[in-house]
Amino acid sequence: MAKANAFYAQSGGVTAVINASACGVIETARQHKAHIGKLYAGRNGILGALNEELIDTSKESANAIAGLRQTPSGAFGSCRYKLKSLEENAREYQRLIEVFKAHNIRYFFYNGGGDSQDTANKVSQLGHAMGYNLNCIGIPKTVDNDLPYTDCCPGFGSVAKYVAVSTREAALDVASMCETSTKVFVLEVMGRHAGWIAAAGALAQKHADDAPHIILLPEVPFVQTKFLKKVRATVNKNGYCVIVVSEGAQYKDGTFLADAGGKDAFGHTQLGGVAPMVAELIKSKLGYKYHWAVADYLQRAARHIASATDVEQAYALGKAAVEMAVAGKTAVMPTIVRTKDKPYRWRIGEAKLARVANVERKMPKNFISKDGFGVTAAAKRYLAPLIEGEDYPAYKDGLPQYVTLKNQLAAKKLPTKW
């Protein structure tokens, strides 16, 4: 392909390693000067393209870009903004193409979850229909680990490590105090519809009877009597009980255990507070003293305890996206292909966006233990390598040195109103 500019945007909930993907994209684009001119990043994700707010990444030093690899969150801003279907709002897609045209952008890298892969796919189709050649490459990202056709999603491994480490630490705390104090500890973690994150808590277990003793997955309908029975049996046996509960834990009819009532920008129910609900239930029915924690953003922002495997994969996927684009590919997403469990071996693969878009991967049935309160050896075999290795950021004065970019916008070429 002839030399043209590129556009990169971060989408949806940010992670500890999405900037590592950005780092991979930018560093690799800089190595392909024959194909790629300027690399623009969308200010606040795809909104940056719609509003023609294009961050000129060429203004950033090599040091600053390298620093992205160790910086959590979305360095250019992300957004929860889903483009409607082509039928409903073709104007938005046309505007994207107009902005791309105005800035000679022929490469589009979209770093996000299922919704974003869908958008990237549609933009590719529309560009083709409008006779504007555009190489659209999706880059997977989601802490929920729910994209298909990839061994895992960048962001997940680091959340998994955070949850496993925190569970092990809190469990030691509870164990040492349970004789006279807290008997039950409940940790609430993310995962709206898939229990991958909660399942990762199981990695804290070294021996039978180790915490977490109960994992509440969205995939397993919550049955109160069965749950309380298990809590009591665990306290009777071990003196304490540690529970990891997914924010998406639900009853058989699909009602979430705790429903904060609000809706997010995509119309999904905004969740929060299942841990206190579960803790109160235990207190009222069994009388045990409890403590609970809700990790919320702390878990997905915890770059300080990121998985080295996750960081490496996030970077590699960003790099691969650029290589695919300059090779002329479009409507594809680089993936992680696992070739061996132990020691973990993986390589970069490729999936068509049309197949990835809007498919939500749940945990396989054989990953969930018979009683529904834990995971199987197969699940642990899958999960274990994803948290391997530490990749500590540099510290100064006791705090991680995360970079802040200049984020200078390129001059606009189009009318602001559209």
Next chain:
Amino acid sequence: MAKANAFYAQSGGVTAVINASACGVIETARQHKAHIGKLYAGRNGILGALNEELIDTSKESANAIAGLRQTPSGAFGSCRYKLKSLEENAREYQRLIEVFKAHNIRYFFYNGGGDSQDTANKVSQLGHAMGYNLNCIGIPKTVDNDLPYTDCCPGFGSVAKYVAVSTREAALDVASMCETSTKVFVLEVMGRHAGWIAAAGALAQKHADDAPHIILLPEVPFVQTKFLKKVRATVNKNGYCVIVVSEGAQYKDGTFLADAGGKDAFGHTQLGGVAPMVAELIKSKLGYKYHWAVADYLQRAARHIASATDVEQAYALGKAAVEMAVAGKTAVMPTIVRTKDKPYRWRIGEAKLARVANVERKMPKNFISKDGFGVTAAAKRYLAPLIEGEDYPAYKDGLPQYVTLKNQLAAKKLPTKW
């Protein structure tokens, strides 16, 4: 002093570094074989002495003891059990002395907060009154940092680091999403009556307007209108607002903002859930989308992000306690004396238990900013060195390698009933 045995107990809420103090005690005791025979540890703290459940630490390898330095929680078990006053329950104190006598224990090391220093002092007095020579040394420990006569308390520096790092990370997350998503993030941290832990969030600030934008301290009565005004002004200016709230945040009349209703073993109100309460208040009055996190035990168990300064001090205080005991001292507590802010310099000092016991150190007034929503430069100068340095535990398979001891009990010599 002639050779005799020693007793060490952990008391109250455990921390990321109380085992580092245990490590200092045990390793130093092993170096003083001329004075100290066996070192027993109380199973579940002081209850271990009352129940004559004495863990024989000589059964543990040097490797296992060294591993304590990097292991959070209380390796021998801790307890929330406060001995009553001598007048109310002299029998308990007598029982302690009886157990000590039966096992030729002449050194008593009590690792805890204000209540524990009080107990150690009383045991020293009673031993003296009963003609049983006993060297009672307190070892400071409390994440609340509320003991007097010491620059800081082991456990606090690591919680402070956890809170500062987590605040910086979560703030980056919120900042990158605030255009279309969460505008307000609330992090609830520990600190029942003193705001030291919440104040440490301020270390996340590098520049003006950096998060946390608001810190709610127990020392500053909560005024709803003033608070909401500040939240709105912050969102208007920065696009988002990050709040760190102490579990002990309270109204002018001393009522906690959130009162879970329960009581702990000491009769203190069991707190929890001020973050969701504050978040809901903001949503209902200002309409901002929010997220909240409650760190709970995660913060005090987070050995993976412990402050190297804290670990070093915890160890040094354990070591100093043993050295004071073999030098014949009693009813004292080793302390941290700060000799310089930057670079931080400190040495071990000494305080009389009678003066330490039951005194709660609040934050000085000049540490609290004029508007009450933050801390001053003086506070930061005090706090900053306490989080300096990283002291990572060893990892295996992506998880910290925390030690579990054998915890073999010595044979009993007294009737179980007393």
